[in-house]
Amino acid sequence: DLGPFAKESWPEPAKGFAAMVARIDRDMGRLLDRLRKHGIDENTLVLFTSDNGPHSEGGHKSKTFNSSGPLKGQKRSLHEGGIRVPMIARWPGRIPAGTTSAQVAGFQDLLPTFARIGGATANVPRDIDGVSIASSLLEATPKIVPRSLYWAFYEGRGGQAVRNGRWKAVQQPYHTKVRLYDLKDDIGEQHDLAAKRPKLVAKLSEIMKQSYAPSDRWKFKPRRR
Template identity: 45%
Template sequence: MLRHAFSRILLAVSALVCAAAELPAADRPNIIWIMADDLGYGDLGCFGQKVIQTPNLDRMAMEGMKFSHFYAGATVCAPSRSVLMTGLHHGHTRVRGNAGKTNPAAQALKEGDVTVAKVLKDAGYKTALIGKWGLGDVGEAETGLPRKQGFDYFYGYLNQTHAHNHFPDYLWRNETKEPLSNIVSPLGENGGGYATDPVHFSDDLFADEALKFVEENKASPFFIYWSLVVPHANNERTRELKDGAEVPDYGPYADKDWPNPDKGQAAMITRLDSYVGRMLKLLKAQGLAEKTLVIFTSDNGPHNESNHDLTRFAPSGPYTGIKRSLTDGGIRVPLIAWWPGKIKAGLETRHVASFADWMATAAELADAKVPEKTDSISFVPTLMSNGAKQEQHEFLYWEFHEGGFKQAALYQGRWKGIRAEGSDALVALYDQQNDVEEKTNVAAENPDIAAKIGEYLKTARTDSADWEPRWKAEGKKKKK
């Protein structure tokens, strides 16, 4: 434990040293982090998609930099966002799974947690969260409310069940419920349901709100965490109507000879693409493009919850698995970085990074301090095409609590180890460099590497009363 704590301190100090060398304080950019929900690595044209149209994001990639080896914080929503906000990997961050209504406090950030929004706010940035949160709610989980976690302004959904409904009858503006004219058929708790009379599509409202925030705050540095809901399914609508791809219209896919869920899934992604196009156009029109870093990514791998056909779109690209998988299809996500005049156009990097690295990256850009406890390594040197200064991770780490505790680690950017239930279970080892589909377990041929990853997995996580591995919790019960 002391060794891991010391290494995190060294990373934080190193990030501060790099900050002084890489980017003068006068060049602090505005920062916009745009994140799709359940968008796969292969869902964008610039990452290999052949069917769905994404012209704006493809242009963004041509004008900026693609990360081909970028990883989400987790394979599902809440913990991935917790890693993003805290700069702590999945075994250290506060929220490690989707607790939902059964234990909302376990899915909330707490007082004393340090988010990237707090770091940027303390550095003089205006901070806004627009869209889906998932790390705090009214009631038992209010310690995690956005404005208690560093955001000056919030507009959107607090909990993810409410966010299933793309046509809700209310959204939150700060801590106030703001009614919408959609007529909703409620299902379950926490705002779940679907609209029987849809009028206002939430992501349309979020796009308007994000653009408005830019126009109103262009005189000072700002940070927008624009957390889209598309192309996440409306799970309740899928159960009731067999079609969870809830979207105002099917756009260019209306005349396709496809089932409606397929049309809706494609239309959500193309609609998302249009939002990004609007933002980049606004930044150019306002003279802010050269002063603003825009990053686009997704919170985890693609879903299969709209009743759409995965084979039509191949959303995981060349990788195996989808959301809830620890193979790369569940955790490797597209990332595009755009900053005209700073990031060279048309580049692709193989630098291995993850959501945890956003903390150190944002802090360096803002000339701010990285929290003392961190698993974050800034990728600013990569953005600035200064690879010689880029630090590398020895390990990336993930875990998953649904259906039995599992762990995974990526070692040296190449070797993926996955361990199923039980602290001493054997590690399945995959050579991601030569087997991107993770089809062949090579642990027997590489016992030293498998053993090294296995030892790391034993010490990678800190204990959390809210997120104990099932085998460990059951062991405690037996002792009693």
């Protein structure tokens, strides 16, 4: 069911994409209405986000509706277009409407964040990668929790990346030189600054090395000869 988009002149995958977005919007509205109906609206934190950037699968085009905006890459890429997604947090009476946060976070941060909000921090394992970002969500003046984010991707020729503040290092394919980007001034990752900032590259490469956890099930493929 392509709904109101059935008669558009777009390719079928684009119509389906638009219809799915419209349904999600409708159903999120129904969910919020149900929370209000049952009187638990102000006691419920709702988060809305995505798992990755746009893709080019099943006939779909990642550039449809300018899905990735100015970001480089798409799903399975460690550039921002593949891994950077928005997150909307809603909690009436606790999170002021219309506020924004520059907090950088990943899905690994949700467990400790929920535990902090729910008063169950004692039950959170100490050896997990995530950190609580509750302060950046709930405080009147949101506090940014300093941290690095690390990604490892094993499909194809593999790759890894690390984000530390405004700086991001990308090594994809895995057996290539590390590229360096300043996301504050270059969100599209168009200008590799590795040659100009070798000490910073070394620092971020060390974070990659320390963050990588070897596994018998997940391994980078050997270099091609």
